[in-house]
Amino acid sequence: MPTIEFLIEKKKIKVGKYANLRQAALKHDIDVYVGVDRLANCRGHGACGTCTMEIVEGLQNLNPKTRLEQFHLKDRPENIRLSCQTEVRGDICVVTNFKPKPPHQ
Numbered sequence: 001m002p003t004i005e006f007l008i009e010k011k012k013i014k015v016g017k018y019a020n021l022r023q024a025a026l027k028h029d030i031d032v033y034v035g036v037d038r039l040a041n042c043r044g045h046g047a048c049g050t051c052t053m054e055i056v057e058g059l060q061n062l063n064p065k066t067r068l069e070q071f072h073l074k075d076r077p078e079n080i081r082l083s084c085q086t087e088v089r090g091d092i093c094v095v096t097n098f099k100p101k102p103p104h105q
C-alpha cells in the first residue's frame, strides 16, 4: 500500500494503489484548497486548476499528467500536479496548496 506524506500537515496516510490524491487528502481532513477556492472549485473534475500540490518526492510513482493538467499547469514546474487528476501508485511526499509566486511588475 502506498504512503502519502503531507509535509505541512505532518501526516502520513496509507492508501490503496491507484488512489486519487485529492480524494485521499479530503478523506483525511487535509485542506486541498485555500480561501475562496474552498467553495469555488470544480469538485475534482479538472476544470478549475485550484487543487495543486507540489510533489516533493515520488514523482515517478504517479500517473503521467493528464491533458487537463497539461493545460492548467503549462507554465508551472514539472512536479506541480492537480491532485484531482493524480493517481498514487507508490510512496509520495507532497506539499499542499501550492500557489505560484505572483509575477514581478
Ligand code: FES
Pocket: 041, 042, 043, 044, 045, 046, 047, 048, 049, 050, 051, 082, 083, 084, 085
Ligand atoms: S478540483 Fe478543480 S482542477 Fe482539481
